[in-house]
Amino acid sequence: MPELPEVEVVCRELSDLIPKNKSIANWDFYRPDIRFKIPKKKLQNLCGQPITAVRRRAKYILFELREHFIVSHLGMTGSWRKELNFSVRGKHDHLSFELADGSHFIFNDPRRFGFIEVVEKGELGKRFAGLGVEPLQPETDFEKLTSIFKALKSPIKTALMNQKLIVGIGNIYASEILYASRVSPLKKASKVTREQYGLIWKNTRVILEKAISKGGSTIENYKSAMGESGGYQDEFFVYGREQELCRICHNPIKMKVMAGRSTFWCASCQK
Ligand SMILES: [Zn+2]
The missing domain is CATH 1.10.8.50 (Helicase, Ruva Protein; domain 3)
Structure with a gap:
């Protein structure tokens, strides 16, 4: 199961791979649920906005948009990848989004313990209220x-x-x-x-x-x-x-x- 270092590496790479000035053009969903139901409508509503940053909190990946975060958890076997020409869906690809430049970002998860959510920025503190301190943050007491x-x-x-x-x-x-x-x-x-x-x-x-x-x-x-x-x-x-x-x-x-x-x-x- 990915722990902090693996999730941090994924966040840093996604941050490099996602162009910051290209909006989300479309989402595709290949099943209704992963670990939990996929919030299709909430994700579709984010079309037209660029992802301005990718950050980590605990073992969560946070894609930052204007007023929301897309929160992704890799579970046991989840992974994100980028494809410039995404035409053939792979086994265990469960959802993907396309940016305005035609690049696709695809979530794959054979064991399906991963999940995806949309959280309003103002609600993030409440969503993560139960989480402990970050070991790599300098301000941790x-x-x-x-x-x-x-x-x-x-x-x-x-x-x-x-x-x-x-x-x-x-x-x-x-x-x-x-x-x-x-x-x-x-x-x-x-x-x-x-x-x-x-x-x-x-x-x-x-x-x-x-x-x-x-x-x-x-x-x-x-x-x-x-x-x-x-x-x-x-x-x-x-x-x-x-x-x-x-x-x-x-x-x-x-x-x-x-x-x-x-x-x-x-x-x-x-x-
Ligand atoms: Zn020893």
Whole structure:
């Protein structure tokens, strides 16, 4: 499932691929729903307006228009691509929009956990009211976040993946961040020291930024808007490495299912 780095890469590429002065000319819908019903009428009403920016909030892609955002979520397997001559619809292409220059932007999603919405600009705060802080924003108050985490009974890994506290970190990056911080994913969030939290937040920023610079991670089928696979999966220290040797201490990496998700860690490096 795409996490923060993969969605950020898609946003940056879409921002480059979409001409800012060409209005949306038309929409095509190839099924009534993806994860949720497609708001066809609301999307059609945006014809005649250009997309002035593409931004990310948590794991959402925000296409900015005059008074609205088109909000797109990639779910597990969603992707956007651009085609200059779009004549043959691909398997799992669910909708597309055409700009005034004839270019098409197509949403494809084999597993259909992705979705699309239209949100008025003034309503965006309310729509995203439940979301936690952005790990890469300079104004994020990590001292405050530490105090919130110190009060939690759940394991630190589960807390890191809680989108109501901090957004964009999923199973892959939670495992890698905790390894880099030498903190066991099984440790209760309340037992992690303030010093360890300092390391966790620093490694969160370092790892997410590095993953973005590598184009994200491709485990099964993630592809960016340019059709590229990520490269960060080659740099994993623990994720997907069960029984392989820790790169630091050479003990085998352990795996355990926690809250329904595979968790990877080195029991000798991470306490
Ligand atoms: Zn180790």
